[in-house]
Amino acid sequence: MKKKIIAALLCTAMTIGLAACGQGEKDSGSSSASSKDEPVHIKVALFSDGADMTESQKKVFDEFTKENPNIIPEFQYITSDSYGSNWNGYLMKIQTMIASGNAPDICALGLEGVAFMAMNDLGLPMNDYLEAHPEETEAIHMDAIADELKDIFVVDGNTYGVPYEANSVVVHIRKDIFEEANIPLPDADWTWDDFKDICEQLKNSGVDAFPFGVPTNFFCLQGLLYSENGAPLNDDWSEAAINSPQCNKVFQFLQDSIWKYGYAPQPSDTITDTELIVQGKTAMGFWGRWVSDDYNASDLDDKIFVQTMPKGEGGHNTCAGSCGFVVLNSTKHPEEAMKVALWTAGQTYSEVFMKTGSLPANPTWGEDICATDGIIDNYECMYDVYNKNEWRRSQDPPEYADLANIYSKYMDIIYANQKPVSEALDEAADEINKCFENSTYRDTDEEKAVIDSLFKN
Amino acid sequence: MNKKTKSKRHRVFRENVTAYLFLSPTLIFYTVFTGIPLLMTIFILSFSDFSLLKPIEFIGLTNFRQLFDDPDFRTVMLNTLKFVLIIAPVHIIGGLTLAIAVNSIKSRFFQGVYRILFYFPLVVTTSAIVIVWGYLYDYEFGVFNWLCGALGMNRINWLGDSKWSLLAIAIFSAWKFIGNAFLYYFIGLQNIPDVYMEAAKVDGATKWQSLIKIQIPMLTPTIFFVVVTTLINCFQMFDETYFLTKGGPGVSSQTVAMHIYRKGFQEYHFGYASTLGLILFVIVLIITIFMFKYQNRWVTYDTE
Numbered sequence: 001m002k003k004k005i006i007a008a009l010l011c012t013a014m015t016i017g018l019a020a021c022g023q024g025e026k027d028s029g030s031s032s033a034s035s036k037d038e039p040v041h042i043k044v045a046l047f048s049d050g051a052d053m054t055e056s057q058k059k060v061f062d063e064f065t066k067e068n069p070n071i072i073p074e075f076q077y078i079t080s081d082s083y084g085s086n087w088n089g090y091l092m093k094i095q096t097m098i099a100s101g102n103a104p105d106i107c108a109l110g111l112e113g114v115a116f117m118a119m120n121d122l123g124l125p126m127n128d129y130l131e132a133h134p135e136e137t138e139a140i141h142m143d144a145i146a147d148e149l150k151d152i153f154v155v156d157g158n159t160y161g162v163p164y165e166a167n168s169v170v171v172h173i174r175k176d177i178f179e180e181a182n183i184p185l186p187d188a189d190w191t192w193d194d195f196k197d198i199c200e201q202l203k204n205s206g207v208d209a210f211p212f213g214v215p216t217n218f219f220c221l222q223g224l225l226y227s228e229n230g231a232p233l234n235d236d237w238s239e240a241a242i243n244s245p246q247c248n249k250v251f252q253f254l255q256d257s258i259w260k261y262g263y264a265p266q267p268s269d270t271i272t273d274t275e276l277i278v279q280g281k282t283a284m285g286f287w288g289r290w291v292s293d294d295y296n297a298s299d300l301d302d303k304i305f306v307q308t309m310p311k312g313e314g315g316h317n318t319c320a321g322s323c324g325f326v327v328l329n330s331t332k333h334p335e336e337a338m339k340v341a342l343w344t345a346g347q348t349y350s351e352v353f354m355k356t357g358s359l360p361a362n363p364t365w366g367e368d369i370c371a372t373d374g375i376i377d378n379y380e381c382m383y384d385v386y387n388k389n390e391w392r393r394s395q396d397p398p399e400y401a402d403l404a405n406i407y408s409k410y411m412d413i414i415y416a417n418q419k420p421v422s423e424a425l426d427e428a429a430d431e432i433n434k435c436f437e438n439s440t441y442r443d444t445d446e447e448k449a450v451i452d453s454l455f456k457n
Numbered sequence: 458m459n460k461k462t463k464s465k466r467h468r469v470f471r472e473n474v475t476a477y478l479f480l481s482p483t484l485i486f487y488t489v490f491t492g493i494p495l496l497m498t499i500f501i502l503s504f505s506d507f508s509l510l511k512p513i514e515f516i517g518l519t520n521f522r523q524l525f526d527d528p529d530f531r532t533v534m535l536n537t538l539k540f541v542l543i544i545a546p547v548h549i550i551g552g553l554t555l556a557i558a559v560n561s562i563k564s565r566f567f568q569g570v571y572r573i574l575f576y577f578p579l580v581v582t583t584s585a586i587v588i589v590w591g592y593l594y595d596y597e598f599g600v601f602n603w604l605c606g607a608l609g610m611n612r613i614n615w616l617g618d619s620k621w622s623l624l625a626i627a628i629f630s631a632w633k634f635i636g637n638a639f640l641y642y643f644i645g646l647q648n649i650p651d652v653y654m655e656a657a658k659v660d661g662a663t664k665w666q667s668l669i670k671i672q673i674p675m676l677t678p679t680i681f682f683v684v685v686t687t688l689i690n691c692f693q694m695f696d697e698t699y700f701l702t703k704g705g706p707g708v709s710s711q712t713v714a715m716h717i718y719r720k721g722f723q724e725y726h727f728g729y730a731s732t733l734g735l736i737l738f739v740i741v742l743i744i745t746i747f748m749f750k751y752q753n754r755w756v757t758y759d760t761e
Contacts, residue, residue, distance in 0.1 A: 089722075089723070092722055092723070092725070095509045095510055095725070096509065098509075098510065099509045099510065120510045120511075122510070265596070265597045266596055266597070266614070266617045268591070268595055268596065268597075268616065268617060269591060269616075269700075269701070269702070269703055270588070270591030270592055270594075270595045270598075270599075270616075271595065271598065281597075281598070401723060401724045401725060402724045404723075405719060405723055405724060409705075409707050409708060410707070412703075412705040412706045412707050413705075413706055413707040415617075415706075416614075416617045416618060416619070416705065416706030416707070418618075418619055418706050418707060418709065427528075430528075431528060434526070438523075438526075440506070
């Protein structure tokens with residue numbers, strides 16, 4: 001009997017011990033420095049698509065600690081396969097980390113999450129730090145970054161980050177397919193009529209590829225809407241505008257391209273729109289530079305040409321936006337965290353992490369990086385978007401997570417031809433307006449003023 | 458109280474303590490990861506506004522009122538019901554048919570082969586195998602549509618058309634999970650003592666009569682278990698729709714469980730997601746209670 005009780009007690013002790021181990025690990029891994037002489041560990045959360053970045057991490061880590069021996073950045077890669085927008089799943093995990101008391105010190109944040117972060121009081125303003133350290137802003141050539149891209153990170157007069165990447169949506173074209181079809185590459189002044197002509201030519205050329213893949217990412221789709229002078233929301237982001245005639249025109253073209261003209265396949269979860277162009281199943285698509293990671297992994301050297309968005313009612317306007325590192329409110333080392341956050345907008349970080357992938361926000365070295373990779377031809381047009389001011393930011397109020405799911409739902413319905421475009425867009429508009437009505441971010445005048453203060457162009 | 462009774466009571470007490478100590482690891486895990494979250498969902502979160510970052514705010518019945526405002530609630534409830542009506546009979550009856558068929562095979566070797574064949578899909582991770590099924594179902598580049606074309610039939614938009622997506626998911630689900638029901642039935646059939654079947658044979662009963670009069674009645678406890686667990690699993694269906702169609706097109710194949718996930722983990726409305734969870738819990742609970750209440754009308758536990 002005694003043996004039985006001892007065994008049972010041991011069993012219980014092991015269970016409690018296991019649980020205690022988890023806690024202990026958390027404590028030992030915390031970023032708090034035990035003394036002034038010891039280096040400070042700064043946890044850096046990064047969005048990852050699952051690619052192995054161990055080498056890049058080591059490289060950038062070595063470079064940073066060489067310059068700042070007392071600060072050790074520790075990278076935490078957070079993957080996301082979220083349905084509405086990839087940033088949803090990423091931010092969800094950051095929120096869980098914050099709620100569990102295991103928050104990173106700084107985290108990469110796309111423009112989609114800026115309003116959400118600021119209105120939930122998650123971020124720490126950097127204004128004072130930037131003013132106190134002009135040498136650091138000079139070192140990263142902050143002046144060379146387009147003002148509007150920086151303004152995306154300013155909420156209610158507070159600066160929450162400095163952009164290190166800025167993607168503009170352009171048309172990606174498979175040069176080899178165009179060559180096979182004997183179709184010349186389009187000029188920068190092409191129009192949507194030219195685009196449709198090219199689609200028709202490609203379709204009739206006998207090449208074994210669809211002319212283009214419809215955008216499945218709403219950030220990219222907004223590029224098409226902006227070029228036709230449409231937008232999902234009105235100018236002050238208080239009401240839906242997705243059922244406007246301009247938006248109807250774009251969505252109708254996309255639906256017809258799948259079901260009437262045969263220009264594009266219906267999107268599926270099995271083969272993504274990026275995989276379609278990589279596998280040569282489509283000749284064109286709409287993305288920023290971030291897909292160059294996929295091109296690189298598939299050895300698509302010198303097969304991709306990019307061109308600005310075809311001209312529509314809204315000119316060559318496209319969707320663009322920036323991504324930057326935000327210092328979280330919960331950090332125990334705000335000074336060191338801000339130093340790391342600012343450093344990421346500099347040359348070394350861009351050269352290591354953006355060799356392929358997103359477009360560096362700072363053209364000072366960004367153009368050289370793009371020229372060196374040699375994967376995308378005519379990459380200059382991605383910067384021209386900013387130089388010629390032919391862009392609008394994606395419209396991301398703090399309710400962006402709800403909106404992302406609404407957009408995804410109705411894009412899916414329209415692409416699957418389950419409803420007429422106008423009916424689907426009217427329903428989408430109703431849901432968006434209902435979402436704003438029920439929103440907890442618009443209850444007071446102060447909250448509305450914060451939303452008003454968000455950068456909109 | 459005499460000494461003997463006292464000693465007996467003491468022994469029983471010590472045995473109980475030992476039993477609970479052995480059970481304690483499971484009890485602790487169950488309490489922490491199931492019991493407390495369940496009680497919190499029912500009594501706190503369902504009546505609150507909660508988004509991880511803000512303190513829990515009590516909002517009364519607002520979440521329940523929101524059910525009527527939610528444009529997708531009715532659709533996801535109907536979808537779940539449709540899945541239950543399509544998938545549960547396939548698993549319950551299909552699994553039983555397969556088990557009876559395999560049980561009637563004389564060769565032990567082939568019985569083993571079929572057991573592996575039917576159970577194998579269950580061992581494979583859904584997220585991994587769904588990639589293969591996605592390629593089978595793909596409208597433009599899929600194997601099934603290639604076959605349809607080769608046979609001169611029109612292509613079917615398996616996953617991209619709401620008319621077909623439920624059926625496509627049901628076919629996948631049947632392939633993936635029928636092995637579970639099959640195995641329970643098969644083990645149940647194997648446990649029926651040979652003496653009954655031999656006696657029936659001596660009495661001149663046909664195979665059909667033996668099946669209807671002996672095997673199935675003796676299998677009713679297993680059937681009851683399979684029916685209850687299958688219904689619960691069908692109401693909680695998530696993997697198949699999430700991985701195959703992401704609930705689409707639109708929300709046409711979205712289930713309640715997926716809707717809970719979307720509201721909670723994508724839109725950060727944990728309070729509302731808890732209310733949805735509570736509704737699902739109540740539905741499953743009512744059905745389970747109903748089934749337990751009326752099981753004595755058809756389930757035979759007395760095999761002597």
